[in-house]
Amino acid sequence: xxxxxxxxxxxxxxxxxxxxxxxxxxxxxxxxxxxxxxxxxxxxxxxxxxxxxxxxxxxxxxxxxxxxxxxxxxxxxxxxxxxxxxxxxxxxxxxxxxxxxxxxxxxxxxxxxxxxxxxxxxxxxxxxxxxxxxxxxx
Numbered sequence: 001x002x003x004x005x006x007x008x009x010x011x012x013x014x015x016x017x018x019x020x021x022x023x024x025x026x027x028x029x030x031x032x033x034x035x036x037x038x039x040x041x042x043x044x045x046x047x048x049x050x051x052x053x054x055x056x057x058x059x060x061x062x063x064x065x066x067x068x069x070x071x072x073x074x075x076x077x078x079x080x081x082x083x084x085x086x087x088x089x090x091x092x093x094x095x096x097x098x099x100x101x102x103x104x105x106x107x108x109x110x111x112x113x114x115x116x117x118x119x120x121x122x123x124x125x126x127x128x129x130x131x132x133x134x135x136x137x138x
Contacts, residue, residue: 002045003071004094011091013074018042022099028135030066031106033115035122038129042095043104045071051105051122058118063109069096098128 018040028034048067055065077092098104105122107115116132123130 002094003048004045005072008074011074012076012088016073016097018097018099020099022101025068025103026101028103028106028133030068031064031108032135033107033112033119034068034103034133034135035105035119035126035130036133037098037100037102037104037126038131040099041128042073042075043069043071043098043127045094045096047125047127048096048104050125054121054125055105055107055118058121059107059110059114062114063107063118066106068103068106069098071096073097103133104130 020040022037026036048069048071052065052067059065071094073095074091075093075095076089078089104126105119107118110118112134119132
């Protein structure tokens with residue numbers, strides 16, 4: 001089952017923009033290691049789920065994984081072979097809008113080498129460039 005909001009105020013959303021750097025959700029808060037974006041873009045609910053499955057499959061029952069993003073934005077699509085006009089298409093799928101610096105996944109309870117390999121497998125499922133980051137202790 002793909003991630004999507006339980007209820008929304010408006011079914012169809014406009015495309016919007018995602019310039020600039022993330023000011024919130026841009027540091028490792030829950031775990032010890034994280035996967036941080038280097039680009040801005042849309043990550044679909046299916047890509048988020050694929051990353052989560054890849055990470056949990058490699059970890060087995062060890063460690064704890066946090067998914068820090070959620071697909072709130074609906075993307076509409078018109079049916080194939082439809083003529084122009086006749087209004088906006090129906091919602092097709094949901095995406096999470098991420099800016100540069102957003103932390104996508106976090107991980108704790110495993111050694112650093114296993115965390116790197118786990119998040120590397122997750123990174124292959126993502127449509128944006130990402131990097132491995134550690135928690136900064138103050």
